Amino acid sequence: MSLASIPQNSRLGRTLSVLRDVMSRPSGAVGLCLVVFHLILAVISPYIAPFDYRTMNAAMMLTGPDGVHFLGTDHLGRDVFSRTIQGGREAILVTGIATPIAVAWGGLVGIFFGLIGGRVDEVMMRFVDAFLSLPWILKMLVLIVTFGTGIEVLIPTLAFFYGIPVIRIARAATHDVVARDFVAAARARGHSRMTIMRKELLPNVLDALMVEGAMRWSWMLLAFSSLSFLGFGVSPPTPDWGLMIADARGFMSFAPWGVLGPVIALSTLIIGINLTADALAKALGIDRAQKAPV
Amino acid sequence: MLQMFLRRLFLGAITVAIVSMIIFAGVEILPGDACTAFLEREAQGRVLENCREELDLNRPAVVRYLDWASDALRGDLGVSANGQRSIAEMVGARLQNSLLLAACALIVGVPTAIFLGVVSGLWRDRPVDLILSTGAIFAMTIPEFVSATVLILVFSVWLGWLPGIVLTSANAPASEFFPEIILPVVVLAMVMTAHILRTVRSSVIEVMNSDYVQMATLKGVPYWRIVFRHALPNALLPAINVVALTIAWLLGGVVVIEVVFNYPGLGRMMIDAISDRDLPVVQAIALIVATVYVGVNLTADLLTMVANPRLRTLYTRK
Amino acid sequence: MTDTPVIQLSDLSIGFTGRAGYTLPVLRNIDLTVRPGESIGLVGESGSGKSTVALAAMGYLKRGLRVLNGRATFEGHDMFALNRKELESLRGGHLALIPQNSGQSLTPTLRIGAQLTEALRLHSRLDPSQFSARVLELLGQVRLPDPQAITRRYPHELSGGQQQRVAIAMALAGEPRALLLDEPTTGLDVTTQAHILELLRDLARETGMAMVYVSHDLGAIARVCDRVVVMYAGEVVMEGSARQVLTAPTHPYARGLLASIPKLSDPHLPMALGGRPPAPGGAGDGCAFVDRCALASDLCRTSRPMLAPGPGGAPVRCHHADRADTLPMTSTGDHAARAEVGTAPVLSLQDLEIRYSKPGILDRLRGLQDTRPATVDDITITIAKGETLGLVGESGSGKSTILKTIAGLLPPAGGEIRFDGDAPLPRSVEQRGPDHLRRIQLIFQNPDDSLNPRHTIAEILEQPLKLYFGLSGTALQDRCVEILERVRLGGHYLDRLPSQLSGGEKQRVAVARAFAANPDLVLCDEVTSALDVSVQAAVLELLNDLKAAQGTTYVFVSHDLAVVRALSDRVAVLYQGRLCEIGPSAEVYALPSHPYTEVLLGAVLEPDPDTAPKLTADDVIELSPPAKGCPFQRRCPRKIGAKCDTDTPPWQTRDDGHAIRCHIPLDDLHRQQQADS
Numbered sequence A: 001m002s003l004a005s006i007p008q009n010s011r012l013g014r015t016l017s018v019l020r021d022v023m024s025r026p027s028g029a030v031g032l033c034l035v036v037f038h039l040i041l042a043v044i045s046p047y048i049a050p051f052d053y054r055t056m057n058a059a060m061m062l063t064g065p066d067g068v069h070f071l072g073t074d075h076l077g078r079d080v081f082s083r084t085i086q087g088g089r090e091a092i093l094v095t096g097i098a099t100p101i102a103v104a105w106g107g108l109v110g111i112f113f114g115l116i117g118g119r120v121d122e123v124m125m126r127f128v129d130a131f132l133s134l135p136w137i138l139k140m141l142v143l144i145v146t147f148g149t150g151i152e153v154l155i156p157t158l159a160f161f162y163g164i165p166v167i168r169i170a171r172a173a174t175h176d177v178v179a180r181d182f183v184a185a186a187r188a189r190g191h192s193r194m195t196i197m198r199k200e201l202l203p204n205v206l207d208a209l210m211v212e213g214a215m216r217w218s219w220m221l222l223a224f225s226s227l228s229f230l231g232f233g234v235s236p237p238t239p240d241w242g243l244m245i246a247d248a249r250g251f252m253s254f255a256p257w258g259v260l261g262p263v264i265a266l267s268t269l270i271i272g273i274n275l276t277a278d279a280l281a282k283a284l285g286i287d288r289a290q291k292a293p294v
Numbered sequence B: 001m002l003q004m005f006l007r008r009l010f011l012g013a014i015t016v017a018i019v020s021m022i023i024f025a026g027v028e029i030l031p032g033d034a035c036t037a038f039l040e041r042e043a044q045g046r047v048l049e050n051c052r053e054e055l056d057l058n059r060p061a062v063v064r065y066l067d068w069a070s071d072a073l074r075g076d077l078g079v080s081a082n083g084q085r086s087i088a089e090m091v092g093a094r095l096q097n098s099l100l101l102a103a104c105a106l107i108v109g110v111p112t113a114i115f116l117g118v119v120s121g122l123w124r125d126r127p128v129d130l131i132l133s134t135g136a137i138f139a140m141t142i143p144e145f146v147s148a149t150v151l152i153l154v155f156s157v158w159l160g161w162l163p164g165i166v167l168t169s170a171n172a173p174a175s176e177f178f179p180e181i182i183l184p185v186v187v188l189a190m191v192m193t194a195h196i197l198r199t200v201r202s203s204v205i206e207v208m209n210s211d212y213v214q215m216a217t218l219k220g221v222p223y224w225r226i227v228f229r230h231a232l233p234n235a236l237l238p239a240i241n242v243v244a245l246t247i248a249w250l251l252g253g254v255v256v257i258e259v260v261f262n263y264p265g266l267g268r269m270m271i272d273a274i275s276d277r278d279l280p281v282v283q284a285i286a287l288i289v290a291t292v293y294v295g296v297n298l299t300a301d302l303l304t305m306v307a308n309p310r311l312r313t314l315y316t317r318k
Numbered sequence C: 001m002t003d004t005p006v007i008q009l010s011d012l013s014i015g016f017t018g019r020a021g022y023t024l025p026v027l028r029n030i031d032l033t034v035r036p037g038e039s040i041g042l043v044g045e046s047g048s049g050k051s052t053v054a055l056a057a058m059g060y061l062k063r064g065l066r067v068l069n070g071r072a073t074f075e076g077h078d079m080f081a082l083n084r085k086e087l088e089s090l091r092g093g094h095l096a097l098i099p100q101n102s103g104q105s106l107t108p109t110l111r112i113g114a115q116l117t118e119a120l121r122l123h124s125r126l127d128p129s130q131f132s133a134r135v136l137e138l139l140g141q142v143r144l145p146d147p148q149a150i151t152r153r154y155p156h157e158l159s160g161g162q163q164q165r166v167a168i169a170m171a172l173a174g175e176p177r178a179l180l181l182d183e184p185t186t187g188l189d190v191t192t193q194a195h196i197l198e199l200l201r202d203l204a205r206e207t208g209m210a211m212v213y214v215s216h217d218l219g220a221i222a223r224v225c226d227r228v229v230v231m232y233a234g235e236v237v238m239e240g241s242a243r244q245v246l247t248a249p250t251h252p253y254a255r256g257l258l259a260s261i262p263k264l265s266d267p268h269l270p271m272a273l274g275g276r277p278p279a280p281g282g283a284g285d286g287c288a289f290v291d292r293c294a295l296a297s298d299l300c301r302t303s304r305p306m307l308a309p310g311p312g313g314a315p316v317r318c319h320h321a322d323r324a325d326t327l328p329m330t331s332t333g334d335h336a337a338r339a340e341v342g343t344a345p346v347l348s349l350q351d352l353e354i355r356y357s358k359p360g361i362l363d364r365l366r367g368l369q370d371t372r373p374a375t376v377d378d379i380t381i382t383i384a385k386g387e388t389l390g391l392v393g394e395s396g397s398g399k400s401t402i403l404k405t406i407a408g409l410l411p412p413a414g415g416e417i418r419f420d421g422d423a424p425l426p427r428s429v430e431q432r433g434p435d436h437l438r439r440i441q442l443i444f445q446n447p448d449d450s451l452n453p454r455h456t457i458a459e460i461l462e463q464p465l466k467l468y469f470g471l472s473g474t475a476l477q478d479r480c481v482e483i484l485e486r487v488r489l490g491g492h493y494l495d496r497l498p499s500q501l502s503g504g505e506k507q508r509v510a511v512a513r514a515f516a517a518n519p520d521l522v523l524c525d526e527v528t529s530a531l532d533v534s535v536q537a538a539v540l541e542l543l544n545d546l547k548a549a550q551g552t553t554y555v556f557v558s559h560d561l562a563v564v565r566a567l568s569d570r571v572a573v574l575y576q577g578r579l580c581e582i583g584p585s586a587e588v589y590a591l592p593s594h595p596y597t598e599v600l601l602g603a604v605l606e607p608d609p610d611t612a613p614k615l616t617a618d619d620v621i622e623l624s625p626p627a628k629g630c631p632f633q634r635r636c637p638r639k640i641g642a643k644c645d646t647d648t649p650p651w652q653t654r655d656d657g658h659a660i661r662c663h664i665p666l667d668d669l670h671r672q673q674q675a676d677s
């Protein structure tokens, strides 16, 4: 094969070419646009929202959409549109911080045990399995009920629990790499374990971790809004999609616009992330479908 | 074979043992205990002491763990903190209801998923595949409470075809849950189907590209015979494990769905117990769910072992 | 028999649509005629389109490929115009294919019996009640022992050679009139390969079927084919009788190919063929071979030669075929650089014993010893400075294992390794000092696996330079360029990734990385087996030059006896992890030989239609060495009795250092072997 003409082999060159590949796929283009749209909205929404999300109006409860309230008002007379466009800020902030932390710590631990192998690794995996065998919602709720729902609790909790499945992915990816001769070559040369992890393993596991990170982000958003929905997440009056859906469900029969706004907003973000992850996986040549939710 | 079987069984047992320790330790290190939770504001001085005395909370943690674990092994899950009722009794009916929900979702979801996955894989990159694959991404990523809400809005509020909420009591026989159970089953089955479909699809594509399928083609084997005899037995092997993982996921996902539909299952009971800080009940439910998880995965491993000649036969060359 | 062709490809071109939207041809205007009973060899290097031709003859195209023009017919049927039903009835019936990798071409979930029965049901006119008898008959015909037991096995329960035989049996089930074979013996041990080829020859003679034998291995082709077609970059460049093509080729590429093959009878290094073939669509308007051809003229650059009768009458695609005989076609390369013998040993292995299995926890608790024979045992070798020791043996004989142990990647279970006369080396890399690590370097078989795909060539070369010499900045940069130039690559390779290099270039980078450390001892593990012969020759030449320049000591592992011969001063023969014979190359390749060496040498195929292999032992692959006695006892054709089963044979050493481990006295052995040859 003559790929000799490709000049750019720097990190940047590769990132750009992957990005180009992602954008050239319909799923990637749509997904990335949705994600970017939501990120921008999260930043600018407070400045463009027509109403304060807290302002209640007893005279205007559950009114339908019109020229002033594009999505109508909720049961407390608040503007649903203003609340919807700001309803993802907390979720994106919390999960946006927690995801990189989760991927980083889970990834490092996974690579480490993948490299060490042997009995230590076996024992560690039993612990990981044990953790994974408990439903996420139970683990999260116990901590939240005990320590509260501020972001100072949510971020570390999410980052901790969502790092554990990453260990598994990183370890499996590492096992594949460790078996290859360039790792043996590095060992034979006498490089330290740290160097081997950093120089030989990490660059090859990074692809899998990136895709995993995108996926974790979407699971985390899902968890975050599920918690809000169940009443264990963001506390009122802060607008949050999960919470808004929960509130509006009671009035669904005569004021369905209350749920539609947040439903569409939340769905587009999560689908956007997943479409991007899917295109990224294809661009990087990783088969994502073999994984089930954990 | 037997040796591998026993090894898996042993590892499964170890995992359950570790989970039980994590559960117990987790509850231990949380501030407060069953008594502070139960007595709430009165949890002071004498009263607290008495309560702890009564519940044997003053013994060392290790002793209490061993007690709890050995009781659990015998099926005795202790008593709840507030109601002083036998947990095993409380949990029994709820567990049955949750299992009913999961079983219905499996019966609907697994065959659908396998069928659609095979279709999608065989007609790769054709319109059917694009529709199914995109649909699968939607189905598996939209939060359950969102899809549940939308389904209720459409089928129950607007069309009025199906009940949107479960009113049957927890101890009612299974038959009484129909038709209320239909919408929750649909939501669960949708997510599950999506995951299994994607796995089956990619595995079918891989197998249809394999050397042995090419060889069968060049041997003159008719297409559908290749699909059913040469390809599918190999392509469906990985599905076993994904079905298991999906069942495991059901155990968590079911919680939200039970709340949305007001379904009297284990998940809702868990939420209530956590809100009430009824720690013994939480512990018990966690242990049950974890055991089911490990059991399902173990079964999947063993099934794969039985179904895959490479794992089944001892005499193996590299 | 009539003379109408069985298979005919006429002006067939096949291509695919590349990324930029252009149609890129993979095959260009192929004409090929196969007459009944004829066996035709199709040679060419990797990517030349051999497999595509074989599959096209069956009317099959890999995903993405399409016919651009031309036809492929089998007994008059246009294979690309038939409908599915008609194709199904031909394929596997009168026209059958034997794939390269039978292990992956047999359905893993079906028993052998079921797969053979299926072939019969589809293509045989027999009554179903006779199927099982016929299956046994077929398995017997391909000389598989105990057919009854084989039918109940799954594919993974068979060895590579057995799988290949099953594939042949499956093809025979349809009583084919033409058989296509795509590299049917590549990847098999020499003895197995020789046996399969004999089987195919015999079958072709018995059944009168035509064969198209695709291979990169001219030795195999010489053995089974009457006529040979040489392919280059998707074109037929020469065609003729096996004798013509192999002894008087008229195309420069065919001559170069022959010259690049190391031969047992010739102690010279083979001649390298520089450059690499163009990518699909990259051949331009002229001759596809022009960049690598010594005879290339301006005409060659501008006009594509046509296939036309050349000197001697055989069709050839070359403007200057009349001058081709000025090019060498035997290896007139250099002699391997020789060591100054008599210097102190650089490496000595003493009673080395290596085990992969570790005793389980339970056994260790009970204090049980591992009673299984060790994977590698009783290895005692000393290697002098500047010497090249060749290590040969079949797959699984423990060659790579020994190298890994010397490198410290796999601690030995017993024995010691001394380096440069020092105290014994620590057993594992983690315990070795930086100086020892630097002085011993390892080169692996497959550069795709030994070069980190995420590192640029610069990063790959910097690693040893930074680690051992602490270089940085421009000094580092300059040294990288210098090293690259030494392996005949330039500084412009520094920014490339391994995936942007050809196989041969990648292996040079791997060599460069090892030599960046200024090593005294380089361990080469099958370093040329993943490469095409023409590229292999260049890598051998490079290794030889580096050795001549730096006095490096090599341990050179290979399964290819001719390659080892070309490079080594001394050769050690390994069977089941035990040494059988060791000595100066010339002596080891001459008589007397250890009975195992004799079997190995007998199975070597030379690219010469007048030689035949001597097959004395069967090709059963053993899974583990025997617990006692001679390791070769189960297959030895000269076995003298119970003594071989019970007593470890003694080393019999001659004055020139040639040592053979066998119970038969050397003189007797010599006499017997002379009598047989």
Ligand SMILES: Nc1ncnc2c1ncn2[C@@H]1O[C@H](COP(=O)(O)OP(=O)(O)OP(=O)(O)O)[C@@H](O)[C@H]1O
Pocket (backbone or CB within 6 Å): C016, C026, C044, C045, C046, C047, C048, C049, C050, C051, C052, C053, C062, C063, C064, C065, C216, C280
């Ligand atoms: N499905 C495909 N799509 C595009 N190009 C292909 C495809 N299959 C093969 N090729 C290209 O066609 C050329 C010939 O391939 P082919 O497999 O026939 O070569 P070969 O001579 O059999 O090589 P080898 O010795 O490695 O088996 C190569 O350049 C290869 O990259």
Ligand code: SF4
Pocket (backbone or CB within 6 Å): C251, C252, C253, C287, C288, C289, C290, C291, C293, C294, C295, C296, C297, C300, C305, C317, C318, C319, C320, C321
């Ligand atoms: S046509 Fe010219 S370049 Fe091509 S092989 Fe002949 S002499 Fe060489």
Ligand code: SF4
Pocket (backbone or CB within 6 Å): C594, C595, C596, C630, C631, C632, C633, C634, C636, C637, C638, C639, C640, C644, C649, C661, C662, C663, C664
């Ligand atoms: S010792 Fe016996 S079995 Fe071994 S090689 Fe010599 S004759 Fe053969």
Ligand SMILES: [Mg+2]
Pocket (backbone or CB within 6 Å): C050, C051, C052, C182, C183
């Ligand atoms: Mg090929």
